[in-house]
Amino acid sequence: MDIYYINGEFIDDEDARISAKDIIVLRGFGVFDFLVTYNRRPFYLKEHVKRLENSAKEIGLKLLHTTEEICKIVQETIDRNPHHDESNVRIVYTGGVSPDGVTPQGNGVLMVMVTPKLRLPDWWYTDGASIITVDIERFIPTAKSTNYLSAVSALQKAHKTGAVEAVYVDRNQRVLEGTTTNIFGIKGTTIITPPDSILPGITRGIILKLIPEDLKLEMRHMELVGLLEMDEIFISASNKEIVPVIKVNDITIASGRPGEKTKQIMAFFKAVTTDFGIGKVSKIF
Ligand SMILES: Cc1ncc(COP(=O)(O)O)c(C=O)c1O
Numbered sequence: 001m002d003i004y005y006i007n008g009e010f011i012d013d014e015d016a017r018i019s020a021k022d023i024i025v026l027r028g029f030g031v032f033d034f035l036v037t038y039n040r041r042p043f044y045l046k047e048h049v050k051r052l053e054n055s056a057k058e059i060g061l062k063l064l065h066t067t068e069e070i071c072k073i074v075q076e077t078i079d080r081n082p083h084h085d086e087s088n089v090r091i092v093y094t095g096g097v098s099p100d101g102v103t104p105q106g107n108g109v110l111m112v113m114v115t116p117k118l119r120l121p122d123w124w125y126t127d128g129a130s131i132i133t134v135d136i137e138r139f140i141p142t143a144k145s146t147n148y149l150s151a152v153s154a155l156q157k158a159h160k161t162g163a164v165e166a167v168y169v170d171r172n173q174r175v176l177e178g179t180t181t182n183i184f185g186i187k188g189t190t191i192i193t194p195p196d197s198i199l200p201g202i203t204r205g206i207i208l209k210l211i212p213e214d215l216k217l218e219m220r221h222m223e224l225v226g227l228l229e230m231d232e233i234f235i236s237a238s239n240k241e242i243v244p245v246i247k248v249n250d251i252t253i254a255s256g257r258p259g260e261k262t263k264q265i266m267a268f269f270k271a272v273t274t275d276f277g278i279g280k281v282s283k284i285f
Contacts, residue, residue, distance in 0.1 A: 003080040005112040028147035029095035031055040039277030058143035062106040086117035128246030129164040151179035174221040181237040185230035195219035203236040210268040232259030
């Protein structure tokens, strides 16, 4: 049994309830953020809470807690789950109950859901994974809203083909991001990642500070045809860290093996999370 925080109370996950009249239920109107722990410490918690606040601002949802209050509640919820080695942390802010079922009243509910961290298959990291692309554009892509209909639908399609992620491509053939990941391509000595029209991933932000000196960073959109011609591709996210991509829509990328530069960035990222776990925080942002 895990302990969640809901609206001022710490309760068993089985007893976690919100109102059926909340517009998060009726309209998918709410925001969330997701982070993991390393050595039971929440990784870049403040940055995730700041992003939650930005998501709320972008969709027009009023938060009733300060950054410090949310951080404190998250830490306390982790502390109340001592049976986890490591945790996944979901911070959800609902739209609240609305008499007309559609107009936010500024009475949202804060929930912090802490569950055991899931281990992803080792082969994703050693052998590389496949992704597919889907022609979808997210509504307000800079916000992490709880309306992830496009993600659930695109991921079902990906999983049917054995792919681990679906990447959105817009009407101009621009490759944007995955359902829950950001994307990077490496061509020669250039590393490329989309500059905007995406969720600014916290993992992506860290990677941008870890780029090896022999790589030049280009913040630009790749076209789908350009993506297929990359020497290396990887995706990044809090739960997945950095996953090398070896196939896109069944087309093999370069040698079909995780690239050397990707492996180097994975090693740099691993050093950051290890240092973080032992309290040796290198201030990246
Ligand atoms: C649409 C989208 N893009 C990118 C990411 C990666 O963000 P982060 O690295 O902060 O986990 C996520 C995370 O869930 C996401 O939902």
